[in-house]
Amino acid sequence: xxxxxxxxxxxxxxxxxxxxxxxxxxxxxxxxxxxxxxxxxxxxxxxxxxxxxxxxxxxxxxxxxxxxxxxxxxxxxxxxxxxxxxxxxxxxxxxxxxxxxxxxxxxxxxxxxxxxxxxxxxxxxxxxxxxxxxxxxxxxxxxxxxxxxxxxxxxxxxxxxxxxxxxxxxxxxxxxxxxxxxxxxxxxxxxxxxx
Numbered sequence: 777x778x779x780x781x782x783x784x785x786x787x788x789x790x791x792x793x794x795x796x797x798x799x800x801x802x803x804x805x806x807x808x809x810x811x812x813x814x815x816x817x818x819x820x821x822x823x824x825x826x827x828x829x830x831x832x833x834x835x836x837x838x839x840x841x842x843x844x845x846x847x848x849x850x851x852x853x854x855x856x857x858x859x860x861x862x863x864x865x866x867x868x869x870x871x872x873x874x875x876x877x878x879x880x881x882x883x884x885x886x887x888x889x890x891x892x893x894x895x896x897x898x899x900x901x902x903x904x905x906x907x908x909x910x911x912x913x914x915x916x917x918x919x920x921x922x923x924x925x926x927x928x929x930x931x932x933x934x935x936x937x938x939x940x941x942x943x944x945x946x947x948x949x950x951x952x953x954x955x956x957x958x959x960x961x962x963x964x965x966x967x968x969x970x971x
Contacts, residue, residue, distance in 0.1 A: 780805055782837030784863055791828050792855040796895045799828040803946055811942050819888035824875035829856050831891040842867050848874040882913035893923040902932045909935045914956050922952040
């Protein structure tokens with residue numbers, strides 16, 4: 777598996793031998809980062825079910841200011857730490873533990889972009905989005921990316937205050953990009969600073 781864009785383009789990522797680990801494919805990552813290109817540089821990101829770290833490293837390679845990777849499997853953690861060291865990815869840090877136990881501790885407005893790619897058989901996507909919404913950890917105008925099975929059971933509905941900004945199926949994968957809406961009163965502020 778390789779990073780497909782940015783300063784680490786072409787660099788290989790190690791893949792831990794972990795049952796159920798399913799890295800995001802090149803086509804999915806290329807599509808996703810084409811969607812997000814205007815917002816990546818300087819963003820603060822979280823990769824909640826990091827696995828190989830493909831999404832988080834891709835964001836860092838393309839200019840994200842910080843990436844918090846969360847992974848609970850010890851072997852995957854080891855491989856992620858090796859990748860962080862090999863890439864000298866100072867903007868990437870790893871939290872060893874489960875994403876579901878950490879989400880409720882996120883402070884409001886912590887992230888511009890959150891990657892959610894849990895194991896396909898977990899059905900955690902909707903619950904994660906609900907909890908991110910409840911504690912407002914994604915800034916207004918920020919994004920949550922979900923990867924889920926292409927089956928009808930994999931389709932996740934946007935909570936109130938969010939919009940489904942992009943929705944695409946690639947093979948067996950459904951890609952959904954949700955955007956936290958900006959209230960109308962903030963969207964229409966005058967550009968010249970006058971009241």
